Amino acid sequence: MLQSSYEPQSKDLWVFIETKNGKARNVGLELLNPGRRLAAIQGGKTVGLVIGYNCDEAVKEAFAYGADKVIVMDNEVYDHYSTDAYTAAIVHAVEKNCPYSMLMGASPLGRDLGPRVAGRLKTGLTADCTSLDIDEETGRIAWTRPAFGGNLMATILCPFTFPQLGTCRPGVNKKLEPDFSRTGEIEKDDYAFPADQIRIKVLETIAEEGEKVDLEGAEIIVSGGRGLGGPEGFVTTIKPLADALGGVVGSSRAAVDAGWIAHSHQVGQTGKTVGPKLYVACGISGAIQHLAGMGSSDFIVCINKDPEAPIFGVADLGVIGNLYDVCPALTKLILADKD
Amino acid sequence: MNILVCIKQVPDTTIIKIDPETNRLMREGVPAIVSPFDAYALEAAARIKDQDKDTRIYILTMGPPQAIDALRECLSVGGDKAFLVSDRVCGGADTLATGYTLACAKEKIEESEGIKFDMIMFGKQAIDGDTAQVGPQTAEDLDLPQVTYGWEVWPNGEGKVKVKKELEDGFEWLEMNTPCVVTITKPDYEPRFPTIKSKMAARKAEIPVLSAADCNIDPERAGLKGSPTKVKKSFTPPRKEGGLRIKEETPEESAKKLYDLLRDKGII
Numbered sequence: 001m002l003q004s005s006y007e008p009q010s011k012d013l014w015v016f017i018e019t020k021n022g023k024a025r026n027v028g029l030e031l032l033n034p035g036r037r038l039a040a041i042q043g044g045k046t047v048g049l050v051i052g053y054n055c056d057e058a059v060k061e062a063f064a065y066g067a068d069k070v071i072v073m074d075n076e077v078y079d080h081y082s083t084d085a086y087t088a089a090i091v092h093a094v095e096k097n098c099p100y101s102m103l104m105g106a107s108p109l110g111r112d113l114g115p116r117v118a119g120r121l122k123t124g125l126t127a128d129c130t131s132l133d134i135d136e137e138t139g140r141i142a143w144t145r146p147a148f149g150g151n152l153m154a155t156i157l158c159p160f161t162f163p164q165l166g167t168c169r170p171g172v173n174k175k176l177e178p179d180f181s182r183t184g185e186i187e188k189d190d191y192a193f194p195a196d197q198i199r200i201k202v203l204e205t206i207a208e209e210g211e212k213v214d215l216e217g218a219e220i221i222v223s224g225g226r227g228l229g230g231p232e233g234f235v236t237t238i239k240p241l242a243d244a245l246g247g248v249v250g251s252s253r254a255a256v257d258a259g260w261i262a263h264s265h266q267v268g269q270t271g272k273t274v275g276p277k278l279y280v281a282c283g284i285s286g287a288i289q290h291l292a293g294m295g296s297s298d299f300i301v302c303i304n305k306d307p308e309a310p311i312f313g314v315a316d317l318g319v320i321g322n323l324y325d326v327c328p329a330l331t332k333l334i335l336a337d338k339d
Numbered sequence: 340m341n342i343l344v345c346i347k348q349v350p351d352t353t354i355i356k357i358d359p360e361t362n363r364l365m366r367e368g369v370p371a372i373v374s375p376f377d378a379y380a381l382e383a384a385a386r387i388k389d390q391d392k393d394t395r396i397y398i399l400t401m402g403p404p405q406a407i408d409a410l411r412e413c414l415s416v417g418g419d420k421a422f423l424v425s426d427r428v429c430g431g432a433d434t435l436a437t438g439y440t441l442a443c444a445k446e447k448i449e450e451s452e453g454i455k456f457d458m459i460m461f462g463k464q465a466i467d468g469d470t471a472q473v474g475p476q477t478a479e480d481l482d483l484p485q486v487t488y489g490w491e492v493w494p495n496g497e498g499k500v501k502v503k504k505e506l507e508d509g510f511e512w513l514e515m516n517t518p519c520v521v522t523i524t525k526p527d528y529e530p531r532f533p534t535i536k537s538k539m540a541a542r543k544a545e546i547p548v549l550s551a552a553d554c555n556i557d558p559e560r561a562g563l564k565g566s567p568t569k570v571k572k573s574f575t576p577p578r579k580e581g582g583l584r585i586k587e588e589t590p591e592e593s594a595k596k597l598y599d600l601l602r603d604k605g606i607i
Contacts, residue, residue, distance in 0.1 A: 319593050
């Protein structure tokens with residue numbers, strides 16, 4: 001018989017605010033946007049759950065981007081993420097405060113942590129949601145997400161247990177306009193997981209070589225795919241266009257699998273999910289799995305020789321042509337205007 | 340080392356059929372493959388075995404009867420013995436119920452084989468559900484430490500393993516005591532191919548099919564009954580026609596038209 005360990009006393013919606021070096025990461029701040037919308041409909045507060053070390057900055061950001069209240073767990077044991085400490089911390093806070101629901105970012109950290117929390121609380125977690133609503137029948141949250149690489153959409157409910165949990169990928173939601181004068185109730189929770197009970201030891205950290213690729217934070221992305229025909233296309237054509245636009249270089253899975261560019265550039269179901277202002281897909285056919293990664297982009301442009309390519313179905317503007325002719329011409333126009 | 344690799348047989352994602360009554364996928368009749376990340380997990384285990392012949396790799400899946408084909412495939416690329424948990428009681432399980440079921444099956448296998456698993460491995464996510472939840476939830480059910488987004492795993496002295504974990508901006512090597520759980524993402528190496536000999540052996544292998552009762556599974560915690568998430572509805576995403584198409588006489592003209600439109604809309 002499915003049942004929770006508690007009955008919520010309010011319809012408060014929590015947003016887990018992931019932190020790094022005391023600052024809030026975007027994915028949590030983005031979730032305050034749908035969080036506020038849902039909490040308003042249900043008559044609850046939007047509560048940011050900040051976990052980290054020396055995270056006064058993150059607390060300020062949580063209020064600025066929409067939290068009504070912040071619960072903060074600030075302790076050295078939470079400085080470096082560990083499954084054991086963070087799972088215990090969230091479960092402790094949840095069992096103490098009995099929230100109705102909680103949103104978490106589907107960052108790698110969130111995907112490590114979310115299922116553990118849901119498992120320990122024996123409640124339902126719905127991953128990678130692309131839209132969130134209230135189910136009329138039950139009043140609970142209706143979590144809509146893609147499955148089968150985007151071939152199928154499913155709307156999921158967590159009808160019997162609390163908290164209702166869901167994750168959204170970075171970039172799927174947009175942060176609200178911040179108001180740094182906002183503040184509210186801050187509740188400090190001193191629970192500190194014993195550091196000697198953390199079951200993982202870090203042996204070595206290897207920083208990524210070369211430029212860091214921040215696709216999730218990018219406003220503009222120019223991606224290359226199989227149509228490039230080889231790795232040089234990224235250097236001769238894609239990067240110059242990305243640079244001219246002030247954007248980041250992305251890639252389809254095909255180009256990564258072919259070894260033409262590093263996996264860190266991959267956009268798609270098994271790569272990164274992005275939601276830039278502008279996404280330019282060059283020589284990318286638009287397989288469902290790629291669309292699953294960039295479908296939330298505000299404006300999509302594609303350049304492809306093949307007018308039947310599925311990418312044209314999602315593009316706001318689709319250019320039928322050879323990317324090796326169109327992209328350089330476009331780059332030239334952008335640079336000429338800058339001068 | 341005794342390693343349990345949990346796999347999932349997934350439908351070919353380009354062909355889908357849905358049961359209108361339960362809103363669950365009808366898996367019969369759709370071409371099936373071993374979920375790719377699970378194949379990477381098996382390859383990581385097989386590499387440990389390449390270096391230490393005393394390693395035994397067990398393959399486990401929860402699924403309908405045809406999942407046995409996926410198990411045979413795994414036996415042909417490094418698996419030593421495979422088990423299928425298949426029972427109506429387990430049908431329609433969400434990730435929590437699946438994690439519980441696999442945890443029970445793991446304990447049953449340990450008991451019947453007279454062994455203890457040092458490590459349980461999963462693919463990062465199955466490419467049909469894409470939740471990446473079953474690995475961690477099985478680990479939680481068994482109260483084991485976990486590392487997710489692993490590229491490689493190796494024994495690291497008595498009772499320990501080290502895992503190369505992919506971070507957003509690099510890697511870290513992490514160490515855990517066994518028993519433990521590792522989920523594997525796409526590494527920089529490819530899974531091996533079967534040989535004719537290994538395929539033949541796999542074809543002949545005996546694969547025990549465990550029922551829920553065999554595994555002491557509480558029917559209230561398995562399958563649809565044990566699933567805190569329920570599918571309210573499934574639908575195919577609306578077909579998009581796309582916006583404006585541009586095809587001028589020359590690519591330069593197309594580029595100019597694109598550029599002008601983007602500027603007009605204030606996008607650049």
